Amino acid sequence: MEALHKLFNPESVAVIGASEKEGTVGRAILENLLATFKGEILPVNYKYDYVLGLKCYRRVADLPRAPDLAVVAVPATSTPGVIRDLCNLGTRVSIVISAGFREVGPEGAKLEVELVKAARSCGMRVVGPNCLGVYDPWNGLDTIFNPNDRQSKPRAGGVAFLSQSGALGAAILDWLAEAGIGLSKFVSYGNAADVKEWELVEYLANDSRTAVIALYVEGVEDGRRFMASIRKAVAMGKPVVLLKGGRTEAGSSAASSHTGSLAGRAEIFISAARQAGAIVVDNLGELINVLKVLTWGGPPKGRRVGIVTNGGGAGVLAADSVELAGLSLAPLTEGTLEYLRGALPPASSIKNPVDILGDAPPERYAVAVEAVAEDPNVDSVVIITLMQSPAFDPRRFIELMRGIKEKVRKPMVLVAPGGGYTVKHSREVERELAIPYFRTSEEAVKALKLATEWYERYKSVEGERK
Amino acid sequence: MEALHKLFNPESVAVIGASEKEGTVGRAILENLLATFKGEILPVNYKYDYVLGLKCYRRVADLPRAPDLAVVAVPATSTPGVIRDLCNLGTRVSIVISAGFREVGPEGAKLEVELVKAARSCGMRVVGPNCLGVYDPWNGLDTIFNPNDRQSKPRAGGVAFLSQSGALGAAILDWLAEAGIGLSKFVSYGNAADVKEWELVEYLANDSRTAVIALYVEGVEDGRRFMASIRKAVAMGKPVVLLKGGRTEAGSSAASSHTGSLAGRAEIFISAARQAGAIVVDNLGELINVLKVLTWGGPPKGRRVGIVTNGGGAGVLAADSVELAGLSLAPLTEGTLEYLRGALPPASSIKNPVDILGDAPPERYAVAVEAVAEDPNVDSVVIITLMQSPAFDPRRFIELMRGIKEKVRKPMVLVAPGGGYTVKHSREVERELAIPYFRTSEEAVKALKLATEWYERYKSVEGERK
Structure with a gap:
């Protein structure tokens, strides 16, 4: 853990x-660190005396002291030597960004074994290889080498995100940034040659x-430990x-040529993860959506949903959604x-969904949402x-709604289908009131x-x- | 039909x-017509000699000639009289925008019967009541009374959209406009007291x-005729x-207090509609998505999907999506x-999904997409x-891609997860190349x-x- x-x-x-x-990974990482990292930055490259205004060391052995962390972006074949020098x-921990290991075939796999051996010889831990490494908005550590004008990064917050896939992880990060979800840490752990996803989950717990x-995740080496780490976090x-x-x-066959990991018997894996208490989502959209709810409203404490709408048809679709999802109309x-009957126009539909x-x-x-939210039969x-x-x-x-949101302790979400005007103002609601917005x-x-x-799982x- | x-x-x-x-339905409709309708506009209101610069008639009977179409936006109780005068x-056809009929209870239901009786006495057809009426971008007919700065409307195109719900219909229209899908006609038909949805479908066929x-649709009165109209369109x-x-x-109970229609046994309805050849979607997002594919790519002629990706993880998720949807990886x-092996870097994954x-x-x-699209085993x-x-x-x-899109006759879609930069440029791809864009x-x-x-259904x- 240290x-x-x-x-x-x-x-x-x-x-x-x-x-x-320009355009090299080594430059992008250095630029990112220069922009946001508060600690010392020590560039190493045998070609330079200075890079981007910083003193550059020819070899690792020339470094004035052991860096706390080393980020390695050199050709795969050079990595075991670099790790030995570190x-x-x-140095106790490194991130190997370089690709060309297990994911490219037997030759790469051998190189990966060598890399791990070099690290283990001195007890060094290695993240990667074949990864984007770490982004930590709390301390400005950023080894993601995509250009910042194409790749937004979330502000500091409470969500930790681990990705076996680098490129997909970056795309999700970009999406999280746009959605306004704050991040505690991001780790692209790639081939997980040494540091495993379950260790990271335990650490984050x-x-x-x-x-x-x-x-x-595409696949894990040690399912038992992975599930245990989830149980720990849930607890x-x-x-x-x-x-x-x-x-x-x-998908599993595609995964084996991607990260070289055996996706394994997916159904068993997923049902074990659910048993351990994980929320298993079906796609990227759901991942973002459930993070919104957890970040801004917290989980509902029960299954009974109250609906307030200014459109009958939209209320009908919402009622359908509630029942199809296995929740219930409160x-x-x-x-x-009785209160709503007195407070709303006579043509309103009072019964849940409340059509105002x-x-x-x-x-x-304001009248309807407050009354519905305060009803003891309503969970969200x-x-x-x-x-x-x-x-x-x-x-x-x-x-x-600002006052109501402050008073009400139950999760509320906003649904607003439509075009540009609707999306713009719905995002304002989301940003200003921390009420998650969905288009459907x-x-x-x-x-x-x-x-x-x-x-429910956590409570049980x-x-x-006890 | 006439x-x-x-x-x-x-x-x-x-x-x-x-x-x-200001803020009245009667003004909004007049303004919309003034802005876009090329024909003659005849305002009627007992209070005015002129409205918005147009000569206004005190009563329907004062009109100089029978209008081809009458749009009625007066209190519900006045509508039967107005219809009799028309x-x-x-006049052979009217749109009754006014609410306060079957959807509000027994009194309204009686009024609705009276309204229909008045129209039938002279063979006039009535759309509505309790609706937004018609929007036809081809001839500038527009009776949707939402302000244009909040409610975009699609340009002229090939999609006809019928909605039982007015407000939801407007929201979908707004969404279609943003998505860039062109419209042939929009009809909000509300309570369908006289003109039924199946007649509209037959007309549109x-x-x-x-x-x-x-x-x-929430419910239909005559399921048999509705299904027949779908079959006609499909044929x-x-x-x-x-x-x-x-x-x-x-949802069905919510619908009964919305449009007063019995949603009926939904499963039977849906399975009959599928039998008739309809594409039944589960939610608004899917509605928009399938319209994008039909408008810009046309339906794939088979189930075999080719995938080209610059990210392994995204390829894995796409392969999962293909299999879970009941399609197959080509x-x-x-x-x-062989061609791809020679044309792509050695670390690429050549097998579908093609990871470049x-x-x-x-x-x-360009190299990979063209090769995959031209493969006879690939349908999309x-x-x-x-x-x-x-x-x-x-x-x-x-x-x-412009050249490839022109040559290739198979449907292509773009998937690009991410934030603002990605969404902006993906929309450019969609708009400029007519390749539908999806975030997942x-x-x-x-x-x-x-x-x-x-x-497949159409072919059978x-x-x-034959």
Whole structure:
């Protein structure tokens, strides 16, 4: 664990293969570190005395001291030597970005064995190879070499994200950034030649900055330990969200030529992960969606959903979504029904879904949402706003909902189908009120359902321990 | 049919309840017509001599001649009288926008019977009541009263869209506009007191501007005729895409208090619609997605999918999506494999999914996509672009793909997960090349699959007739 702690909290980082050459990985990593990392940066490249204004060392052996962390971006064949040199110096953890190992065939696999042997000879830990390494917005550590104008990176927050695939991990990171989800740590662990995904999960289970752990995994070497690490995180009250690549024969065969990992019997793997308490999602969209719910609303504490809508048809689709997801429409209490009957126009439909009609101004939303959210029969609230309606003023809606969001302790989500105007203002709601926004009720309800299931599992684990 | 033809092609339109008053339905409709309708506009309102610069008639009886179409936006209780007056004048078709009929209870239901009786007395046809009426971008007929800054409307094109729900219909229209899907006609038919959805489908089956018919339906009165109208459209080679509201008990109960329609036994309805050849979608997102595929690529003529990707993980997820959707990964021919082996870098994965690696420039995409698309074993191509990669230049990609898109006759779709940069450039691909864009492979493949199923059904119907 000490080595992993250094991985995320180094005071000095050496970049082996640092470069001034435009378009190289070695330059991009150096630029990223220069932009955000607060500690010491030590470039190593036999070609330079200086790179990007920093003193450059010709060889690892020339470094003035052992860096806490080394990022290695040199040709695969040079990596075992570099690792041995770092070992001799006393470095305890490295990230090997370089590709050309197990994933390319038997020759690469041999090289990978050699790499691990070199590291183990001195007890050094290695992340990778064939990976993007680490991004930690809390301390500015960033070894993702995509250009920043193409690849956004999330701000600091509570979600840790581990990815076996580098490129896909980067795409998800980019998507998370756009969605406004804050990150505690990102690790692209690639071939997992030494540091395994289960060690990272265990580390994150104890990491105070991490509230939720998300993973993209194709295959693991040690299923037993992986499941145990999930159980540990869940027992700590941290949801684990898992996207498994290679769930089918076609996907699993593609995975074997990707990370060289055996995807294994996917069904057994997934059912074991669910048993361990993981939230297993079916695709990237669901991954983002459930992270939104967990980050901004927390999991619902039960399955009963209240719906408030200004459009009957949208209410019908939401009711369908609730039942199809295995949740239920909350039966509103007599008190709530009576209150709504008095407070809403007579043509409104009072029974859940509560249809406050197409001419509903924000004030009517405030009345209905508060009443529904405070109903003891309601565990979560789906608020549907068809923003095309002339009566719906999104800025006023945000003003009024702010107070309700502060008072209400139950998860609320926003559903708003439509075009540019709707998306723009829905994102404002999401950003300003931390109410997750979805374009369809199906997405919203599926995310609520997955979060609810996790909570139920967590409660039952907690119960067992009492 | 003649009355319906007039509905979409009137030379003169009367607006009963036209108004100058800001925020009224009567004003919004008049403004829309003034902005886009080329024919004569005849406002009627007992309060005005002029509205928005147009001569206004006090009563329907005062109109100088029978308008081809009347749009009625007066209180529900006044509508039977207005319809009788229009009848006497000789108008053959009306749209009743007004609400307050069957959907509000027994009193409204009586009023609706009276309304229909008034129309039938002279053979007038009525669309609605409780609806948004018609939007026809080909001739500028527009009775949707949402403000244009909140509610975009699609340009002219080949998709006809019918919606039982007005507000939801408007939201979908807004979404279709953003997605860039062109429309032949939109009809919000509301309570369907007189003109039924099946009549509209039959009309559209014969409409030369309509290539695809999409519907949001909660319930129909005459299932047999509805299914027959779908069969007719399918036999004409026109895909019918159906979103059914009220598929569950919860949704169906919500529907009964919405449009007052009995959603009926949803499973039987849906399976009959599938039998008739309809593409039944599960939610709004799927509706938009399948319309994209049908509009821009046409249905794949078989189930074998080729995948080209610059990211292994994304390829794995796409392969999973293909198998889970009931499609299959195309086995590439020996010729294609040999060609790709020579044309791509050695570390590439040649077997479908074709992984052209993270450093793939657009030129490498062009080589791989063309080879895969021209393989006789391939029915459709999924192109995955992780645009975070520094080597991927989206403008150059568009340039190179333009030629391929022109040559290749098979459907191609673009999958690009990520944030703002990715979405922006993916939309450019979609707009400039008419290659449908999806953020996840799951969405893309589901849309391809639904379109393929329709095509298979259409072929089998065609075969039966031979």
